[in-house]
Amino acid sequence: MTHRETTGAEILIRGLAKSYGEHQVLSGIDLTVPAGSVTALLGPNGSGKTTTVSIASTLFPADSGSVTIDGHDTVTDARAVRSIIGVTGQYVAIDDLFTGRENLTLMADLRHLGRAAGRRRADDLLEQFDLTGAADRAVSTYSGGMRRRLDLAMTLVSTPRVIFLDEPTTGLDPRSRRVLWDIITGLAGDGVTIFLTTQYLEEADQLADRIAVLDHGHIVAEGTAAELKKRVHDSEVRLTFPDDEAFDSARRLLPSARPIVESHRLDIATDDTVSTIRTTLNLLDAADVEVADVHVHTPTLDDVFFALTGAPAEEPVETDADTSGAA
Ligand SMILES: Nc1ncnc2c1ncn2[C@@H]1O[C@H](COP(=O)(O)OP(=O)(O)OP(=O)(O)O)[C@@H](O)[C@H]1O
Numbered sequence: 001m002t003h004r005e006t007t008g009a010e011i012l013i014r015g016l017a018k019s020y021g022e023h024q025v026l027s028g029i030d031l032t033v034p035a036g037s038v039t040a041l042l043g044p045n046g047s048g049k050t051t052t053v054s055i056a057s058t059l060f061p062a063d064s065g066s067v068t069i070d071g072h073d074t075v076t077d078a079r080a081v082r083s084i085i086g087v088t089g090q091y092v093a094i095d096d097l098f099t100g101r102e103n104l105t106l107m108a109d110l111r112h113l114g115r116a117a118g119r120r121r122a123d124d125l126l127e128q129f130d131l132t133g134a135a136d137r138a139v140s141t142y143s144g145g146m147r148r149r150l151d152l153a154m155t156l157v158s159t160p161r162v163i164f165l166d167e168p169t170t171g172l173d174p175r176s177r178r179v180l181w182d183i184i185t186g187l188a189g190d191g192v193t194i195f196l197t198t199q200y201l202e203e204a205d206q207l208a209d210r211i212a213v214l215d216h217g218h219i220v221a222e223g224t225a226a227e228l229k230k231r232v233h234d235s236e237v238r239l240t241f242p243d244d245e246a247f248d249s250a251r252r253l254l255p256s257a258r259p260i261v262e263s264h265r266l267d268i269a270t271d272d273t274v275s276t277i278r279t280t281l282n283l284l285d286a287a288d289v290e291v292a293d294v295h296v297h298t299p300t301l302d303d304v305f306f307a308l309t310g311a312p313a314e315e316p317v318e319t320d321a322d323t324s325g326a327a
Contacts, residue, residue, distance in 0.1 A: 006159055006160075006161055006190050006191045006192040007035070007036075007161060007191060008035040008036035008037070008161055008162065008191050008192050008193035009035055009069055009070035009084055009161040009162050009193055010032070010033065010034060010035040010069070010070060010193070011031075011032070011033035011039075011056060011067065011068075011069050011162060011193065011195060012032055012033075012066075012067065012068045012069075013029055013030060013031040013032070013033075013052070013056065013065070013066075013067050014030055014065055014066050014067075015028050015029070015030060015064060015065035015066070016028065016029040016030075016052065016055065016062050016064075016065035016066070016067065017029075017062060017063050017064045017065050018048075018051055018055065018062050018063050019063060024217055025048045025051050025217055026048045026051055026052060026055075026062070026217045027216075027217040027218055028064075028065065028218075029048075029052065029065070029214075029217070029218070029219055030219065031212050031219060031222070033193060033195050033210075034193075034209075034210070035070075035193055036188075036191050036192070036193055037193060037194070037209045037210055038184070038188045038194040038196070038207050038208045038209050038210075039193075039194070039195050039196070039208055039209065039210045039211070039212065040196050040197070040198055040203070040204035040207065040208035040210070040211045040212070041053075041195070041196070041197045041198075041212050041214055042197075042198055042199070042201065042204045042211050042212065042213050042214065042301075042305075043197070043199065043213065043214035043215060044199055044215070045199060047214045047215055047216060047217070048214055048216075048217050049166070049167070049197035049198075049199075049214060050166055050167075050197065052197070052214070053087070053164050053166045053195070053197055055067060055074065056069070056074060056164065056195070057074075057081075057085055057087045057164050058074045058075075058078040058081050058082055058085075061074075061075050069081050069084065069085065069162055070084060070161065070162075072084075084160060084161045084162060085160055085161070085162045085163070085164065086155030086156065086158070086160030086162070086163045086164070087155065087163075087164045087166070088148075088151045088152050088154070088155045088163065088164070088165055088166070088168065093107060093151075093154045094139055094147065094150060094151060094154065095139070096138065096139045096140040097138060097139075097140065098138065098139060099135060099136050099137055099138055099139065100126060100131050100134055100135050100136075100137070100139060100142070100146075100150050101122055101126060101135040101136055103139060103150065103154065104121070104122035104125055104126065104150075104153060104154065104157060105118050105119060105122045107154050107157040108121055108122060108157050111157055111158045113157070113158075118157075121157055122157075125153040125156060125157065126153070128153070128183075129149040129150070129152065129153045129183065130149065130179070131146060131149060131150060131153070134146060143176075144171060144172055144176065145172050145173070145175075145176030145179065145180070148168060148169070148172065148176070148180055149179070149180065149183070152165070152168070152180070152183065156187075160192065161192060161193060162192065162193045162194075162195065163187065163192055163193070163194050163195070164195050164196075165184065165194065165195070165196040165197070166196075166197050167197055167198060167199065168180055168184065168196060168198070169181070169198075169200070169203060170198075170199065170200075177203070181203070181206055181207060184196070184207055185207065188207075194207075196208070201300065201301035201302055201305065202301070204225070204301060205225045205301050208225070209224065210222070210223065210224060211223065211224070211225055211228060211301075213228070213304070213305065213308055213309075215308070215309045220308045220309060221304070221308050225301065228301065228304045229298070229299045229300070229301065229303070229304060230299075231304060231307065231308070232299040232303045232304050232307045233269060233299060233303075234269045234270055234271050235269075235270060235271070235273050235296060235297065235298045235299070236267045236268060236269050236270070236296070236297045237267070237268045237270055237273055237276045237277055237280065237294065237295075237296055238265055238266070238267050238268075238293075238294070238295040238296070238297055239257075239265065239266045239268070239280065239284075239291055239293070239294055239295075240263065240264055240265045240291070240292045240293040240294075240295070241264045241265070241266075241289070241290070241291060241292055242264070242290055242291075242292040243264070244264070246264075246289050246290050246291075247259075247261075247264040247266075249287060249289045250266055250284060250289050250291075251266065253283055253284065253287055253289065254266055254268065254280065254283075256268070264292075267297075268280065273296050277294060277296075281294070
């Protein structure tokens with residue numbers, strides 16, 4: 001992959017509100033996306049993610065509040081903002097009847113790269129995004145994963161300092177998702193600011209330095225994945241016992257553990273799992289209490305979402321069977 005160093009720009013979102021008729025979609029959002037960071041806006045379907053990205057990328061104005069990128073207001077200084085951002089996720093720029101290469105060179109023309117430089121850039125991007133084999137096929141024959149990659153490549157024909165990725169992998173199979181994750185991680189390494197929306201907890205966890213959780217138009221939590229996980233509970237050492245007798249003895253020896261009676265399990269909250277396992281097993285061993293299984297549970301972002309919103313995050317259905325093996 002060829003990488004180019006970029007100076008990322010900061011995004012400041014202040015008091016952002018937007019309604020459609022009676023329906024308030026955003027209720028005054030504040031969010032700072034540091035320059036050069038990967039920040040994820042995590043939320044279920046309909047929580048307002050696309051609305052936030054659309055306003056921040058100058059597509060339409062908010063009812064109140066503001067977004068500034070590198071100090072430029074997205075309404076009063078939209079032209080300056082557009083010159084430093086790239087937006088992907090809506091395939092707006094892709095023409096299905098053209099090949100991947102033609103789409104890229106058209107974009108290069110649009111960006112005034114010049115004929116030779118434009119072709120070189122297209123070749124580089126096709127290679128970087130593993131599309132060289134499919135470069136001269138009409139985009140209408142591409143799989144979902146290939147289209148997502150081309151979409152992102154189109155954004156990179158110029159050198160944006162901020163990239164918006166609206167649900168970059170929704171509907172993709174796990175393999176295509178991983179390919180895109182690798183690409184996004186590579187871009188982040190180049191210094192560009194990445195603001196992505198996702199409904200996949202795992203995706204936010206994998207990619208983002210910072211995560212903001214959006215629920216019904218409010219940011220309900222913000223921080224690193226580790227910070228958010230800390231807000232739920234400590235890790236737990238979970239001990240399972242083979243029968244009633246062992247379970248009852250263990251409960252007497254470990255009165256502060258949380259019993260899950262139906263599965264003969266005791267959960268012990270701890271911030272030091274190793275020493276908890278050691279001392280607990282020694283204690284049980286000394287009392288001749290048999291243990292069937294020991295398991296460490298670290299809080300997941302799913303736990304965080306549940307703790308913050310009182311509801312599980314909806315997991316989207318896999319829809320795209322990627323046929324990019326032909327690429
Ligand atoms: N142009 C519009 N007119 C009316 N309502 C709209 C419009 N655009 C979005 N909405 C509504 O606003 C809410 C938030 O939509 P938005 O697309 O921002 O959510 P999202 O978090 O991106 O969800 P998804 O993951 O489904 O795309 C939804 O209830 C949606 O139906």
